[in-house]
Amino acid sequence: MVAPNKNTVVTLYWLEESRAHRILWLLEELNIPYELQTFKRGLDNLAPKALRDIHPLGKSPIVTISCPNSESPLVLAESGFVAEYLCDHFGGEHLIPKRFADAGEDGKVGDETEEWLRYRYYMHYTEGSLMPNLVMKFVTNMLRTAPPVLVRGLFSFVASKIEQNFLDRNFVHHFDFLENQLRSAPGGGPFLTGQRLTTADILMSYPVIESMTRVVGVQKGMKADRYPLLSAYAA
Numbered sequence: 257m258v259a260p261n262k263n264t265v266v267t268l269y270w271l272e273e274s275r276a277h278r279i280l281w282l283l284e285e286l287n288i289p290y291e292l293q294t295f296k297r298g299l300d301n302l303a304p305k306a307l308r309d310i311h312p313l314g315k316s317p318i319v320t321i322s323c324p325n326s327e328s329p330l331v332l333a334e335s336g337f338v339a340e341y342l343c344d345h346f347g348g349e350h351l352i353p354k355r356f357a358d359a360g361e362d363g364k365v366g367d368e369t370e371e372w373l374r375y376r377y378y379m380h381y382t383e384g385s386l387m388p389n390l391v392m393k394f395v396t397n398m399l400r401t402a403p404p405v406l407v408r409g410l411f412s413f414v415a416s417k418i419e420q421n422f423l424d425r426n427f428v429h430h431f432d433f434l435e436n437q438l439r440s441a442p443g444g445g446p447f448l449t450g451q452r453l454t455t456a457d458i459l460m461s462y463p464v465i466e467s468m469t470r471v472v473g474v475q476k477g478m479k480a481d482r483y484p485l486l487s488a489y490a491a
Contacts, residue, residue: 263324266290271303271316275335275462279317282339282458286346301398336379339455351455370442374449378456386463389426393470396423424475427467431483434464438485446489465490 268283268290270276283290295304295316308314311333319338320329332338343351353371356364396415403411434448442450447457468490472478480487 265322267293267320267322267329269293269295269307269310269316269318269320271295271307272297274303274316276317278335278458278462279319279338279342281461282342282348282351282455285351285453285458286342286348288342288346335459336383339459340379343455348455351453351458353449353452353454371450371452371454374437374442375454375456378448378460382456382459382463386430386460386467389423389430390463390467390470392418392423393427393467397470419475424478427471427475428478431467431472431478431486434489435483435486438489445485448489461490 266283266288268276268279270280270292272295280292295307298304303314303316305314307316307318310320311318311331313333315333317333317335317338319332319342321332322329332341342348353369353375355368355372357367357369396418399411399415400408437448438445441448445451447453448460449456464486468480468483468487472480472483472487
């Protein structure tokens with residue numbers, strides 16, 4: 257880790273109701289001075305064009321880092337990449353589990369600590385496995401409210417069928433999996449990777465909290481008391 261120049265300026269472009277809040281939390285955990293630019297969603301529920309002026313995809317979170325030795329700011333997008341870069345350069349060692357228990361084991365396949373293996377897994381699981389289900393849940397919710405009133409009933413029926421035949425069972429699989437992962441966490445948890453908060457837990461916060469809020473207790477058979485450890489983790 258190389259200490260950043262005191263004139264380095266970190267800016268977070270934060271969009272309401274987005275995954276950017278995880279990066280805000282990480283910046284606070286790393287004690288990084290930062291500037292914050294906030295954006296509201298349009299009537300179409302999409303990000304404004306102003307974000308595309310910063311990064312072509314126009315999605316939040318976006319972080320820029322302006323350094324004295326660089327002519328143009330470094331532009332970072334995608335939560336996992338942003339999080340890893342910030343930890344690499346701004347002292348995030350305490351948020352990453354130790355990879356090998358003993359220095360002599362470095363590089364040996366299968367000798368990594370369970371905490372580290374879980375950490376690396378959840379850095380990818382959060383967006384690759386859990387988040388797609390939540391995005392589809394947002395879509396089915398929109399199907400119930402966005403169409404014209406005359407056809408809203410039909411779209412609501414389609415949304416319900418998608419949830420019953422696909423989404424609900426997938427959420428159950430994920431919630432059961434995460435509950436068991438917390439139950440078996442090293443040292444008894446309370447985090448997915450063990451006893452200490454990690455960057456992976458911070459990235460997991462958005463899909464877990466949103467899923468527990470929007471899904472558990474709403475769909476039949478998915479009650480908060482079925483997932484006491486996951487509910488506590490979300491809290």
